[in-house]
Amino acid sequence: MVERNCREVKVREIRFLGTWDEPSDFVELTLENPGWESYRPGQFAMLRARHWGLELPWGRPFSISRVDAESVTFFIQVVGRGTSRLARLRTGDEVVVWGPLGNGFSAPPETPTLLLAGGMGIAPFRGYVERHRTPESLRLVFAHRTGLDFYPYQSLAQLVHAEAIQEHTPEDLPGIIARLEEVMDEYAEGGLVLACGPTPFLHTVQTYALKMDIRAEISLEKTMACGVGACLGCVCKDAEGKHMQVCARGPVFPATGVQL
DSSP: OHHHHHHEEEEEEEEEEOOOSOSEEEEEEEEESSSSOOOOBBBBEEEEETTTTSSSSSSSEEEEEEEEEEEEEEEEEEESHHHHHHTOOOTOOOEEEEEEOOOOOOOTTHHHHHEEEEGGGGGHHHHHHHHOOOGEOOOOOOOOESOOOTTTTHHHHHHEEEEEOOOSSGGGGGHHHHHHHHHHHHHTTOEEEEEEHHHHHHHHHHHHHHHHHHEEEEOOHHHHHHHSSSTTTTTEEEEOEEEEHHHHOOOOOEEEEEEE
């Protein structure tokens, strides 16, 4: 499986998001399409720059933001050595890509669907909205700390009803949580909730989904090294307490099927 899904492709474009005079920590990286005939929004890929030395042996996992016939785009935040080096790539540089990996979000065409994104969790929803058969049935609520210019929010807001809530200080958090509960309640009868973001954000979504008996799916953020279930670096527990690999069994899980 690894050999079949592993390709070397070139950088088509790299763009820093935001309004700062200097490059920001938020990067949109567009690569040549590795030959993917299809993918499911919510899947991820592993990236490793071709010129990396042995001091960085592993690739880095990223949600696939969008795919078209010519390219595949990732939304990256610089947080460590690997992401820092990816942010320094230039057009024409070679990147090893293996994917698409894992499973994706459900996309029932006629079901009212609420997309809940926290920070970098907005990444997979760009492709989800673009590929959905009935985008008019979708709604996005985006919770964030950094300004909107640093996220691909506007491209989504042009396609679906979207609401952004910024956490300026920790005092804003209770209000954001209350808003999540309020909007999720509107999908308790026959709706679907999809969530991606940091673990505390997902825990809040999971708690309300179980409380309200809402059908919900959550995409977990985990450190991954191989992306195919061999290294056991991304293990979590299912609802029964059994260990499982997020990369192989996820990253998208039913809210009822995983412990956070």
